[in-house]
Amino acid sequence: MKSFTFNNGIEIPAIGLGTWRASEEDGYNAVLTALKTGYRHIDGAANYGNESYVGKAIRDSGIPRSEIFVTTKLSATCHHQVGAALDKSLHDLGLDYVDLYLMHWPVFLNPEGSPMPIPMRADGTRDVVEDWDYLTTWKSMENLSKDKVKSIGVCNFSIQRMDRLLRECSVQPVVNQVELHPMLPQDKLKEFCSAHGVILEAYSPLGSAGGPVLENETIKKLAEKYNASAAQICISWAVWRGTVVLPKSITPSRIESNFKMIDLSTSDGQAIDKISDGMGTKRYVDPPFGKIKVFDD
Numbered sequence: 467m468k469s470f471t472f473n474n475g476i477e478i479p480a481i482g483l484g485t486w487r488a489s490e491e492d493g494y495n496a497v498l499t500a501l502k503t504g505y506r507h508i509d510g511a512a513n514y515g516n517e518s519y520v521g522k523a524i525r526d527s528g529i530p531r532s533e534i535f536v537t538t539k540l541s542a543t544c545h546h547q548v549g550a551a552l553d554k555s556l557h558d559l560g561l562d563y564v565d566l567y568l569m570h571w572p573v574f575l576n577p578e579g580s581p582m583p584i585p586m587r588a589d590g591t592r593d594v595v596e597d598w599d600y601l602t603t604w605k606s607m608e609n610l611s612k613d614k615v616k617s618i619g620v621c622n623f624s625i626q627r628m629d630r631l632l633r634e635c636s637v638q639p640v641v642n643q644v645e646l647h648p649m650l651p652q653d654k655l656k657e658f659c660s661a662h663g664v665i666l667e668a669y670s671p672l673g674s675a676g677g678p679v680l681e682n683e684t685i686k687k688l689a690e691k692y693n694a695s696a697a698q699i700c701i702s703w704a705v706w707r708g709t710v711v712l713p714k715s716i717t718p719s720r721i722e723s724n725f726k727m728i729d730l731s732t733s734d735g736q737a738i739d740k741i742s743d744g745m746g747t748k749r750y751v752d753p754p755f756g757k758i759k760v761f762d763d
């Protein structure tokens with residue numbers, strides 16, 4: 467399996483299993499199937515509510531912990547207690563350390579709000595603590611024990627926030643995990659991040675629930691040409707252009723086929739790059755944060 471190297475020298479396998487919406491037993495079985503298939507990278511989050519199942523599958527797999535790259539994420543309601551949140555994740559996962567700890571969102575949600583884990587306001591927007599600075603959160607992340615966290619990074623950071631973070635940080639983020647697929651190639655963010663040694667990680671590489679990107683005509687034609695699945699084309703394209711990719715599935719046959727990389731030609735990779743030029747970009751994961759603008763577009 468291809469891997470990429472972080473700006474701190476640590477390697478990350480290019481394909482990781484996404485575990486968002488893989489609840490409990492499904493999450494457990496998906497992680498076990500993935501590890502049996504050959505995946506060595508599991509992407510999770512405290513907020514997904516399945517860390518104990520994901521961790522149990524990792525422990526039950528029989529694969530040495532040192533051979534598996536494990537990511538989890540700081541919940542948006544925990545920016546004021548980063549160390550305690552990490553300890554809870556490690557406890558729930560049943561692991562001594564994670565390979566990568568990410569700030570899940572650049573916003574702090576009211577830790578006293580409800581419902582948990584995503585407190586909402588009466589107007590249907592998320593209950594954001596508007597005067598909180600994500601740099602405060604990042605400083606706490608920088609101070610986490612190296613025994614518990616090997617690398618740190620962010621998710622859902624725009625160019626503007628990334629720029630500020632890079633100027634103010636003592637420890638550089640190694641990744642920015644964002645929604646990324648052929649309908650949302652994130653060209654400008656990718657160019658900015660790669661110029662600063664930050665790798666993009668693609669979440670929802672098939673367009674999230676139901677995989678709507680798989681219906682795109684260019685993707686379907688390329689799938690036919692390579693005798694591959696549309697998902698394999700999307701996943702291989704993400705790796706071809708230098709991004710880590712995190713396809714989520716709880717279906718064993720998909721978990722297996724998503725792991726098989728297709729060797730795309732340069733011109734076919736470039737054809738996928740251009741899909742959104744004609745039809746515009748499409749973001750599928752866009753929660754309402756009220757006055758706070760999280761995304762650039």
Ligand code: A2P
Nearest residue numbers: 670671672673674676677697713714715716717
């Ligand atoms: P399921 O988990 O039921 O297999 P994303 O990674 O973009 O968030 O997409 C996840 C969605 O795509 C899930 O609904 C998942 O369904 C589905 N999916 C994952 N792999 C494939 C595949 N190879 N073919 C079709 N749908 C897939």
